[in-house]
Amino acid sequence: MSPQRPSALTKRERLRSRAIAVIGLVLVWNLLWGAFTWLNTITGAVIAVALLVVFPLPPVKFGGRLRPVAVVKFFARFFFDLTVASFQVAFLAFRRGEPRSAIVAVELRVKSDLNMTLVAEAVSLVPGSLIAEADHQTGTLYIHMLGVRDAAHLERLRAEVLQLEARLVRAIGSDAELRLVEAPVPTDREERPA
Amino acid sequence: MTLQGVLDAVAAVLMVTGALLSLAAGVALLRFPDLLSRMHAAAKPQVLGLLLMLTGCAIRIATVVDITTMVLIAVFQLATAPVAAHMVGRAAYRDGQTRTDLLLTDELAPHLDRFSDKPDDKPSRFPATPPE
Amino acid sequence: MTYAAVAIAVLLTAACAMTLVRIVRGPTTLDRIVATDVLLAITATAILAEAAFSRDPTALPVLVVVSLLGITGSVAVARFVSREQDS
Incomplete structure (x- = not known):
């Protein structure tokens, strides 16, 4: 839309932003159950992927790194x-x-x-x-x-x-x-x- | 004084402070002159008041299951409160409910024509908005 | 701890009363929405205080839902109000 915001993301960037979304959702799922277990993590990951497929989020460009x-x-x-x-x-x-x-x-x-x-x-x-x-x-x-x-x-x-x-x-x-x-x-x- | 006693005292102080912030919000809601100022008051119990209460609560109920729930409450509250505040604040400014005589400067007024709310103005920003 | 409980009850009741006055007085829909938001926050605070004093976490999941859904009312009304201005 505007010149300083490249809206087209490369495939790798898109994958990266999806991965961050999945990790976040799995974390919330674990917190909702109140325990970090393998069962919660796996079911959470399944639900997170399903959610992102059904309700895709607008892509967010996250170009930086965590310090x-x-x-x-x-x-x-x-x-x-x-x-x-x-x-x-x-x-x-x-x-x-x-x-x-x-x-x-x-x-x-x-x-x-x-x-x-x-x-x-x-x-x-x-x-x-x-x-x-x-x-x-x-x-x-x-x-x-x-x-x-x-x-x-x-x-x-x-x-x-x-x-x-x-x-x-x-x-x-x-x-x-x-x-x-x-x-x-x-x-x-x-x-x-x- | 036992460790439990100290913890209880800390929790009590935190929670009373949270309640005091709620009271200050009530006073501010009544006394502040215009809507935007009142919204600043609203932010206190919603953010710091709730966080203080949550901390007090977490000290009293120190089990992992409940603390994760409380972390979620804090995260959701912190993530959603600004969105609601922005939506209401924006509507309030447009509605002309600001006491302009109390404003030191208003750097938004000269730019307001850029933010027309008409749907045909910005089809790309709110694609879900049905045309009126 | 009992003194703290009484103090918190008194403070929160007074805060609720003042917020209710603002809801009744208005004068606009947006004022009422802001005051309702505050009332919801104070209610959540009171539920948390109760949970802390009785050491009973039963009500905590309710607060998760409240903190997620509290936003919807004000966003809906704010959208509604700004639509009205346009037409």
Whole structure:
């Protein structure tokens, strides 16, 4: 559809994304039964394959690789942010006056569907930020932020979203994507209305 | 104090904190000025409140079968809550239910014409949507 | 543990009452949907608290279903509301 998103997957990529789906479903099946046994794994695999044949999922391009240390870092930081933000919003509820908010456009650097989805999920799970709209052609998330004090605070929140993206890419992105987020953030903002 | 006593105390603290977050969500739902702000309040008991309760529960009921069930509850909740929030938030913004006087900036408004909801606009994104 | 149980019961009851006020007051369908979501989350929290205090995991599978299905109501209504705006 758009130039930066090659929608045609090679056969190998397709097989890889199917395999990840099957592994995930088998894991859920085992958790539902409450025990990891061979019987559960085999029946789970049969059901997972049947499910994917009957209800095929749209192909998701997963080009990166897992970096375990970065994954742990991502989750640790995510739960830390989640806790802090939850209590911040809770305090806002009890404080006098109506909280100010803002809708910010954040253009992600990695514009793949998977990256956009995961960043959006993480951003909206943390209270105080909410996805109002997502433009997957330009890779831009429009985020409603609660309790924004002033313009400087707003820029800090925008930078935090980009840092979250960087942590995510460090955890599961490919090397090319990693170079994109490690590059210094461009300072020109001429396309953004103040 | 026995180990069981310590564990029980930790579980109690976690669970009371979870309940406090639920209360804060109730207060915020009543007091916040517009729908989008209220939705931030809604995210707390749905995410951290539930996670704290689950942890407390897992400490009290420490069997493998039940802990796997609780992990699933957490995973499903974390995976589905943002989807619902996004759908409602999007509808709310379009419906004009945002108190624009409380917005510091609105960087979405100038781009809103890009996101027309008319089905003929984007046949490829929602192929399942029947034409109206 | 009994004190904790009483405290949690009081807190959750108060939270439920406030959420119900928002459901009654509205003013729009979307407000009510958000409040209903919160009510569902508080109910799930209460069920979990009960399971923890009685050390009885019977209700946990119900919560798996609730956490999966809680999304459908709000998504359906949100779609419905945005359709209405278009027509």
